[in-house]
Amino acid sequence: MAADKQPHIVAGNWAGLLLPIEADDSIEFAKLAAEIDILIDAGVDGIYSNGTAGEFHNQTEEEFDRIQSLLAERCKASNMSFVIGACQSDPTIMLNRVRRSAELAPTAIQVILPDWWPLTDMEAIDFLNRAADLANGIPLILYNPPHAKRVLAPAELGVVCKAAPQVVGCKLADGDEEWYVQARRHLQGLALFVPGHHLATGIRKGVAAGSFSNVACLSPRGAQRWTRSMRSDIDAALDLERRICKFMDEYIVPFRQSLGYSNAALDKLLCAIGQWGPVGTRLRFPYRWIDEGEVQRLRGLARDTIGELF
Template identity: 25%
Template sequence: MATLMSENSLNPRRLSGIFCPNLTPVDAKGRVDEERLREYVDWLIDHGVDGLYPNGSTGEFVRFSPTERRRIVEVVVGQTAGRVPVLAGAAEANVSETIEACNAYGAMGVTAVAIVAPFYYRLGSDSVHAYFTEIATHGDVDVTLYNIPMFASPIEVDVVRRLAEEQPRIVGMKDSTGDMANMLRMMAAVRPIRDDFAFLTGWDPSLAPMLIAGVDGGTNATSGVLPELTKAVYRCVTTGDQQAAMRWQYELLDLFDRMLAVGEFPDGFRLGAGVRGWDLGVGRLPYSDSRTSDLTKVKSELEGRVDKVLRELRG
């Protein structure tokens, strides 16, 4: 069952395993479907995820209000009931609101929060360092840095090293670039000074290679559709069966690419969840008739791929 300890982790306090950046169920009026969210959380835990990650990119955090975001985390924390750790997305539009979110989530009992660098306005490294220093100094919960430079200011290697050295509240890095060389540089810079500092990859196509290279786990969108598959990759790496890990990695790559190519993110992953029997709604945005038609066309093909992988996983 879920712990903060990976089979190959040097430190039992390090975040590890597969944290699912869960989709956010909505009803026909676009409201958060709390009952469906609770059921979905139970299903994810029962199917092997090591932690939950509400309010991530896959959970479409920017499409919900601050009040809704807090309620989403509250529901997830309550439903997990300590069975798995919760890493809550706490990014807001400015530092004061981010600190408020951190403190609210800390009071709810999350294990840690994940925060992107400032977005919309592109900041330099010193300003990114100052931003996270302010949060770590005034927040009441452990912080995981979230590097996603396609949407936010990049968190450079030297900034990660400085923050790890200066701020014990900063306990990890989630990187969604898939850049292996950059991840290796970060681990080389930080591991000698902080053996409790976790590294998680948010890029499904590189999950197995990153785990083999020494990262502690992943926050992977596909885990919200096929948690059995992402957990199989993780389990095979941590038990030393790299050949099997890469076999499952290629299946993960294929499914991730298929779902990523559908509509607008995370449409394909909502569709994938539907294939598993979860009607999580169509999301928050107003959508065109052509988009709905496009989703219907690819559903049967996706069903075939998901069924094939499940049969293989079950042996």
């Protein structure tokens, strides 16, 4: 990778903003402000907006600007690192979001690859370099989740990011042992953010810089304690990871695999189980959310299985 990569500008346990949605489909900004304050008080390594769970795909541009301004104002007042997600499937809208986000001076700006038609490598490089120009020196994080139209393998990701040196990190799904071998071979110098419930494995294998974390959806404070424990007792952290994965696989993932709920619905369910902020499980129309009636049952199971997070 290029020598000017800066893999630790963003690292550790990052908590994502979840939009409090009212019955009339409006965003409740007073609750969003309270959520930001709770995350700051939890001492997470940083806060990021407009990931999938932040429903970036279902906002007006006026709402986008208001969310980012609120996040920037509160984080700057508390010296909290923050990443703005400028993601949008339309490249023109996304580039305009990048330009406006840069004016708020975040730690980094997260983008996706334009998503209606998959990009070639050269198109991806062109897009990322255009985004870098508009970011005005702010580093970029590429968000390349499993549901992207094109999921880049480590070798492909290495080629694209080497040709777009302002991309300093990537949020992505990890894989099997061979995936980690390929990541070490092709992605040196790039800060990789693996799924939150796999963070201890990513740290042990010397690949992960951190996570934009679904575990922080469940418990921001608990996820932060767990992340810190990886420096001093990786075996205990891996034991907790096994139990987190067991809880997710048995009680959370079936809502997506069997019932068709979105990842955003799952993350809001985790927040309701953790009972730490004024978010609720409701998603914005037309997306369906998981009934609050499931929460109490799952809350007890979570505390029985992974109680130290709470």
